Amino acid sequence: MSSENITLPITGMSCANCALSIERTLKKVQGVGGTNVNFAAEQASVSFDPGKVKVSDLVKMIEDAGYGIATAKVELPITGMTCANCAMNIERTLNKKVSGVVRASVNFASERASVEYLPTLTSVDAIIAAVQKAGFDAIIPDESPEAEDVEQRARRAEIAEQTRKFAVGLLFTVPLFLGSMGRDFGLLGAWSHALWVNWVFWILATPVQFYTGWDYYTGGRKSLRNRSANMDVLVAMGS
Structure with a gap:
């Protein structure tokens, strides 16, 4: 079993019991090997099998438990799309193949991709590279947020x-x-x-x-x- 370790910045914790609650929630997820939530540092360290669970699934579990994740958002103008199916292909690529992407949506009419991601795990350059690998191109924004x-x-x-x-x-x-x-x-x-x-x-x-x-x-x-x-x-x- 392949294992991957990530650190997630948590928001919304108010006591040490919140950290324990997040730990219990994550341990219920199939594919999670171990987890440690540090209330003082407001971070969750998670070891998981990427073949069984995605980062976006972990983020959703934490959000459903009543807490938040510090994420970045970027909008990328996309070129090369000829139909709505192209937008669906890019969306599928970003959501399923780029580790660190929490959620992505692509609008064919406006030719833009809205991506929410974890800057500690991926970057705008990696997102653009995934779009290019799918056969399209993305215009690099003037500024990209640092982690x-x-x-x-x-x-x-x-x-x-x-x-x-x-x-x-x-x-x-x-x-x-x-x-x-x-x-x-x-x-x-x-x-x-x-x-x-x-x-x-x-x-x-x-x-x-x-x-x-x-x-x-x-x-x-x-x-x-x-x-x-x-x-x-x-x-x-x-x-």
């Missing part, structure tokens, strides 16, 4: 998204906390027990639950679907 830049960009985007959700949660939680605690401890007048006050509290709580906390619900659902439980499940149940 380190792609991962850093993914980390920055994740931090920005979490910061935005934290700010929204804080904005709505502070008045909700002060109002509800003030009412419970009798610090507010009788007006605080009016029905409309409960509606105000509900309005304040809704974005906290379903915007700031939405990741916990989606992560918990995906974790349970994979027959495991993580912190997302615990937080979702508690809220």
Whole structure:
């Protein structure tokens, strides 16, 4: 059995149990020999048989478990296509024969290929070489993302998204906390027990639950679907 080792940059982990959950998920995949997920480094090292499982399958399993992979995307103008079948041939070549390509789609009408790939495993040059080997040609883009830049960009985007959700949660939680605690401890007048006050509290709580906390619900659902439980499940149940 031939074996290949890869390192995947993971996004979306919030605790060490997330790393264990990803490990359990990957070990269920036929063809995976061993896996080690490092929470501190936010990376998954996977040993697998490329004849039984593809990199794109591993990425899909991780995404289905509620996490993400730091990938790069590139759009390549394609020349030499004469029919829709040509586009299908290129798409099939990129998806099945280029290790590191997560997903690829080719549009015959616009003569462009959209490719999502792992820059730690393949490159734009390798993708273009595969297109040329299939009997077509691709125009090299002006700039191609470096592996380190792609991962850093993914980390920055994740931090920005979490910061935005934290700010929204804080904005709505502070008045909700002060109002509800003030009412419970009798610090507010009788007006605080009016029905409309409960509606105000509900309005304040809704974005906290379903915007700031939405990741916990989606992560918990995906974790349970994979027959495991993580912190997302615990937080979702508690809220």
